[in-house]
Amino acid sequence: MIDPYTQTEFEKDIIFGKIGEDIFTKDFLELLDIKYIDVTKSQGFQIIDNDFVSKIGLYEVKTNYKDNKEIIIEEYTNINENLGKINYGWFYKSKADIIVFVSKKTRSMILLPFSQKFKDHYETIKNNHELFRNKISIRNKNKWQSAFRKIPLSEINGYFAFYKKI
Numbered sequence: 440m441i442d443p444y445t446q447t448e449f450e451k452d453i454i455f456g457k458i459g460e461d462i463f464t465k466d467f468l469e470l471l472d473i474k475y476i477d478v479t480k481s482q483g484f485q486i487i488d489n490d491f492v493s494k495i496g497l498y499e500v501k502t503n504y505k506d507n508k509e510i511i512i513e514e515y516t517n518i519n520e521n522l523g524k525i526n527y528g529w530f531y532k533s534k535a536d537i538i539v540f541v542s543k544k545t546r547s548m549i550l551l552p553f554s555q556k557f558k559d560h561y562e563t564i565k566n567n568h569e570l571f572r573n574k575i576s577i578r579n580k581n582k583w584q585s586a587f588r589k590i591p592l593s594e595i596n597g598y599f600a601f602y603k604k605i
Contacts, residue, residue: 457502458502459503462502466546467604473494475492476493487532487533487534497535499553501538504548508591511590512530513529513530514531514570515527515528516528518585522582526583530561539551545603547601564595565590567594568588571586
């Protein structure tokens with residue numbers, strides 16, 4: 440039996456993420472008439488952590504913004520070597536041009552140009568913030584445990600834009 444307090448199911452996480460992707464496409468891409476391709480089901484784009492492709496870049500959408508002036512940076516897909524090989528998270532894998540953090544509640548978005556300048560800045564501030572371990576995730580018989588840091592928007596001023604369709 441899966442303990443719901445120590446494990447999550449990958450399929451449920453995908454469904455939750457889809458909500459943010461739908462908000463992003465309707466409130467941003469379609470509203471601004473940006474032509475795009477949904478590549479969420481393309482394994483080649485999954486490997487480099489990208490959800491949408493357009494003429495102006497690659498987007499990765501995260502449905503974890505809680506309107507609390509913090510973003511979540513995933514450093515490890517698996518930090519628990521008892522569950523398998525240690526793997527870095529989207530921060531180190533994504534080839535996205537923009538990371539989009541979406542609030543399911545308010546439909547607000549933090550648009551973060553994922554530039555080398557931002558990545559270098561993050562490396563200088565990350566150790567000021569605790570590394571949290573997520574619950575263990577499970578898909579079929581595979582298990583992993585991701586890890587992340589909560590970064591206040593005040594520490595990345597000048598690196599992001601706030602967006603909300605009015």
